[in-house]
Amino acid sequence: MPLQPRLSIEGLVRNLGGRRVVDGIDLTVAAGQVTCLLGPSGCGKSTTLRLIAGVDRQDAGTIWMDGVQVAGPDLHRPPEARGIGLMFQDFALFPHLTVAQNVGFGLPRGAASVARALELLARVNLSGYEEKYPHELSGGEQQRVALARALAPRPSIMLMDEPFSGLDDRLRDGIRDETLAVLKEEGTAVLLVTHEPSEAMRMADEIALMRNGRIVQRAAPYNIYNAPVDLKAASFFSDVNVLPGKVHGALTDTPFGQFLAPGLPDGTEVDIVFRPQHVRLDFDRHGRGPNPTAAEGAPARATVLRARFMGRESLVEFLMDDGHSRVSATVPAVFLPKPGTILWLSIPRDRCFVFRREGAV
Numbered sequence: 413m414p415l416q417p418r419l420s421i422e423g424l425v426r427n428l429g430g431r432r433v434v435d436g437i438d439l440t441v442a443a444g445q446v447t448c449l450l451g452p453s454g455c456g457k458s459t460t461l462r463l464i465a466g467v468d469r470q471d472a473g474t475i476w477m478d479g480v481q482v483a484g485p486d487l488h489r490p491p492e493a494r495g496i497g498l499m500f501q502d503f504a505l506f507p508h509l510t511v512a513q514n515v516g517f518g519l520p521r522g523a524a525s526v527a528r529a530l531e532l533l534a535r536v537n538l539s540g541y542e543e544k545y546p547h548e549l550s551g552g553e554q555q556r557v558a559l560a561r562a563l564a565p566r567p568s569i570m571l572m573d574e575p576f577s578g579l580d581d582r583l584r585d586g587i588r589d590e591t592l593a594v595l596k597e598e599g600t601a602v603l604l605v606t607h608e609p610s611e612a613m614r615m616a617d618e619i620a621l622m623r624n625g626r627i628v629q630r631a632a633p634y635n636i637y638n639a640p641v642d643l644k645a646a647s648f649f650s651d652v653n654v655l656p657g658k659v660h661g662a663l664t665d666t667p668f669g670q671f672l673a674p675g676l677p678d679g680t681e682v683d684i685v686f687r688p689q690h691v692r693l694d695f696d697r698h699g700r701g702p703n704p705t706a707a708e709g710a711p712a713r714a715t716v717l718r719a720r721f722m723g724r725e726s727l728v729e730f731l732m733d734d735g736h737s738r739v740s741a742t743v744p745a746v747f748l749p750k751p752g753t754i755l756w757l758s759i760p761r762d763r764c765f766v767f768r769r770e771g772a773v
């Protein structure tokens with residue numbers, strides 16, 4: 413029997429300011445799993461989290477925690493009766509309480525609670541900070557106290573809304589990894605909101621990609637990156653190259669040969685989409701490139717427009733031989749061919765996506 417999810421949501425809807433801000437969200441999160449709700453600003457991530465926390469009330473939909481309904485058409489359990497931990501960007505510690513008192517705040521008084529607070533402070537590497545006050549701590553240390561405080565009552569579900577965005581870049585990576593380790597040890601189900609693809613890729617077991625109040629794709633980071641559902645999903649994670657095409661007999665012509673466009677009727681306008689880091693470059697050998705292969709398709713000749721050094725990689729921009737298509741390629745390390753250089757480009761077929769052109773019929 414599959415494990416019962418810690419958190420499950422069905423058909424969640426919220427209308428605000430005359431708009432449907434959350435538009436039918438279904439989601440499950442299992443114990444010990446981190447799901448990232450990822451999407452652009454304003455797509456409804458925080459609103460969704462607020463509904464799950466119970467600080468806002470949905471217009472439709474049902475929420476279960478450990479199989480028990482906590483919100484539904486005629487039910488609204490208050491936040492404190494939902495067994496959740498909350499962490500927001502502006503996590504406020506109580507300034508007049510010590511670190512240990514902050515962590516123990518939500519716990520009943522007694523020796524067991526003191527032990528729990530000390531245990532958590534040790535987990536977040538803050539042993540010895542018990543008697544300090546929040547103003548004596550750095551931003552990163554305060555964030556770790558907030559994490560310990562949220563975890564102290566052993567919530568079965570942790571809701572986190574951009575919890576790392578207040579930290580500077582240098583601190584952030586370390587704290588993310590530490591936080592993840594503590595959450596995994598505790599076996600908490602985590603729903604983490606972020607608008608940063610890199611944060612979601614780093615933290616998530618599963619990414620729920622959100623757009624206009626809906627989840628458009630749910631998958632593990634590898635799968636969402638390598639098998640995006642549409643052009644917007646692909647371009648949310650990196651720059652992409654887009655070549656236009658038209659379907660003839662379930663195929664579409666491109667400078668790189670024909671691509672399969674299964675299930676699309678003749679005449680459908682499509683976008684052939686691939687990431688710059690998946691473009692392979694070969695030198696021109698007396699007007700010829702590498703031989704076509706099943707995996708790489710046909711190579712296409714292109715002229716370097718410009719090449720830029722980006723630090724860890726180089727970005728080379730090309731004009732294809734058709735005279736109008738432009739393609740960018742990123743290459744590890746320093747590779748700065750002169751403008752006008754002829755090179756041959758190929759793309760592994762499994763790194764290319766063919767999508768029906770948005771807005772086209």
Ligand SMILES: Nc1ncnc2c1ncn2[C@@H]1O[C@H](COP(=O)(O)OP(=O)(O)OP(=O)(O)O)[C@@H](O)[C@H]1O
Nearest residue numbers: 428429433451452453454455456457458459460607
């Ligand atoms: N109380 C409200 N009244 C009217 N509109 C609201 C209200 N709260 C949120 N909205 C609108 O709902 C939309 C979604 O807001 P939400 O805060 O959920 O977005 P978000 O995905 O968390 O964005 P961000 O990444 O910027 O935090 C926004 O367009 C916002 O302006």
Ligand SMILES: [Mg+2]
Nearest residue numbers: 457458459573
């Ligand atoms: Mg938000």
